[in-house]
Amino acid sequence: MVDLSIPLLVAGAALPDLVDKPAAMVGIVDLYQSAGHSLLLLVVGFAVVFLRREWTPLWLGWASHLLLDAAHMLLNGRADDILFLAWPAIEHTPAVDLPPIAFFQHYLGTPSFYAEFVVWGLLGYVLIADGE
Numbered sequence: 001m002v003d004l005s006i007p008l009l010v011a012g013a014a015l016p017d018l019v020d021k022p023a024a025m026v027g028i029v030d031l032y033q034s035a036g037h038s039l040l041l042l043v044v045g046f047a048v049v050f051l052r053r054e055w056t057p058l059w060l061g062w063a064s065h066l067l068l069d070a071a072h073m074l075l076n077g078r079a080d081d082i083l084f085l086a087w088p089a090i091e092h093t094p095a096v097d098l099p100p101i102a103f104f105q106h107y108l109g110t111p112s113f114y115a116e117f118v119v120w121g122l123l124g125y126v127l128i129a130d131g132e
């Protein structure tokens with residue numbers, strides 16, 4: 001049985017942005033979603049998890065990030081931008097490709113912002129109720 005370590009899950013969930021945002025900000029890549037957001041690399045990571053089962057929570061967090069990024073694009077009417085998952089096999093210019101602060105300002109008020117707000121609220125409620 002694999003231990004689903006919460007810190008490793010969280011680290012995996014943050015990993016794509018921790019890799020891709022700085023890489024784009026310093027000009028290593030042109031897009032804010034590249035290697036860390038690639039489904040191709042996620043598959044490679046899955047193969048690694050077969051050999052190193054203790055990395056499973058890191059991989060699950062990583063996979064959840066890609067799934068939720070794709071979900072927010074669908075919710076915000078940007079279905080074509082899901083092609084970010086095919087980096088580098090498919091070149092795609094996203095409808096929205098902004099540095100982190102500009103993206104956050106753009107994201108406020110979108111449908112997925114409100115959905116995310118509800119999810120975080122429910123999570124906070126569960127954590128507070130669980131602590132009582």
Ligand SMILES: [Zn+2]
Nearest residue numbers: 016017065069
């Ligand atoms: Zn992301």
